[in-house]
Amino acid sequence: MARFMDVHHDMRGITADQLLKAHEADLAIEKDEGVHFEHSWADPQSGLVYCLSEAPSAEAVQRVHERAGHRADEIHPVPLQV
């Protein structure tokens, strides 16, 4: 398992409730891909959303996000953490 930070670019105007619902949509299916989404942070003004996950691969992260209806624009492994 590795850790990933993925980024969505176009979520301008996202609300707290929409972020929670999107996260719950990921959580509902993430086990199918061996992924766990740990946290998400959103800036409604710029439309940026960052998601931190543990996953077997970037492709597994994307498959969960796609099935949940919100494909990521970037997915980066982040093997280092403090």
Next chain:
Amino acid sequence: MARFMDVHHDMRGITADQLLKAHEADLAIEKDEGVHFEHSWADPQSGLVYCLSEAPSAEAVQRVHERAGHRADEIHPVPLQV
């Protein structure tokens, strides 16, 4: 206080020890600006580093990072979190 995600673009090859030392350099002076750096995640291959902080402003985040020797390339408020 607000939460911020800042991004560094050019830290290719960063090691776990260098990430820890950079984080400690922030922690050593962050109180001067009322900032707290909570976590950082790094991808040595792409050179991307993400830092999550609580701070009074994006400018305060940047002042700490600049004094610690690693100016951020992007700083985004992230008022929403799950």
